[in-house]
Amino acid sequence: MFHTIAKDPDFNSEINESDFWTDEYISEMILKQQLDPSYEGGSRLHSEIIDSVDFITSNIKISGFETLLDLGCGPGLYSSLFCKHVNNVIGIDISKPSLNYALTKAKNERLNIEYILGNINEMNAFPKADIVLLVYSIFGCLSCEKRKELIIKINKCLPINGYFIFDVFSENSFNNQLERRYWSIEEKGFWSPLSYLLLKQTIINSLQKEVLNRYIVIEESLKFKTFLFKEKYFNLLEVNNLLNAFGFTIDLSLGSLTGIPLSKTTKDIAIIARKSSNIS
Numbered sequence: 001m002f003h004t005i006a007k008d009p010d011f012n013s014e015i016n017e018s019d020f021w022t023d024e025y026i027s028e029m030i031l032k033q034q035l036d037p038s039y040e041g042g043s044r045l046h047s048e049i050i051d052s053v054d055f056i057t058s059n060i061k062i063s064g065f066e067t068l069l070d071l072g073c074g075p076g077l078y079s080s081l082f083c084k085h086v087n088n089v090i091g092i093d094i095s096k097p098s099l100n101y102a103l104t105k106a107k108n109e110r111l112n113i114e115y116i117l118g119n120i121n122e123m124n125a126f127p128k129a130d131i132v133l134l135v136y137s138i139f140g141c142l143s144c145e146k147r148k149e150l151i152i153k154i155n156k157c158l159p160i161n162g163y164f165i166f167d168v169f170s171e172n173s174f175n176n177q178l179e180r181r182y183w184s185i186e187e188k189g190f191w192s193p194l195s196y197l198l199l200k201q202t203i204i205n206s207l208q209k210e211v212l213n214r215y216i217v218i219e220e221s222l223k224f225k226t227f228l229f230k231e232k233y234f235n236l237l238e239v240n241n242l243l244n245a246f247g248f249t250i251d252l253s254l255g256s257l258t259g260i261p262l263s264k265t266t267k268d269i270a271i272i273a274r275k276s277s278n279i280s
Ligand SMILES: C[S@@+](CC[C@H](N)C(=O)[O-])C[C@H]1O[C@@H](n2cnc3c(N)ncnc32)[C@H](O)[C@@H]1O
Pocket: 017, 018, 021, 034, 041, 042, 043, 044, 071, 072, 073, 074, 075, 077, 078, 092, 093, 094, 095, 098, 118, 119, 120, 121, 134, 135, 136, 138
């Protein structure tokens, strides 16, 4: 165990975050966070989600568009609102508790939403859609390769002029990141239902503007689990180049999907892009 902990994680190794999202206990804790309207954890503040859906629906051409695909939909906070504006909504998520919550809500409230339990990185293709939503920095948490694979699949499921709407962390927030090691002891918390020691390490790659966070959760029995997360921070030029290379053109770039303008202080970059060409 000490040997594993002492060794810095390799910045370039492929990271599989699905262990985190599908962990039986942690996925329940994430759902709790997502359902708390005033906690910005697994989802944004619910007031911000409502404002985002209002902004998007009043700033894109909805009429004539039939299907919205919500990738990484969580408990369907966006899907449940969008289904009042588009004919069909399809949500895909890897987390069983979040998806079960979304399914139950859709059934109880008779919402026309189809939810699919699945890993968006492992699906060969997505259902055909007119609007694809990928919200809360999911895009920036993928490796460069996975990001490209995902954008190709998104291009293929959209018609020309179809919308790709997403957000990423901006390089403004990267500048606040610090390399550090930190520990705490928790009785019963986010990472485990038992008492545990949490070791957190942050490593930074300034050139790529990437942050690698390693969480090691050690229970009293000395059983331990490691979770790795890599986040890429972007500037608008990088996002624009990436989109152009994969057949998209930016319609609107913002500081948030609520519609606030992009500035030197905004933490995020939110994008409303349209498919301009097919890619092979
Ligand atoms: C930060 S949360 C955002 C949830 C939702 N978009 C929102 O803003 O309320 C990320 C979501 O992506 C899901 N997720 C992460 N990796 C995934 C994958 N590979 N395939 C499908 N869903 C994934 C998680 O289960 C989680 O619900």
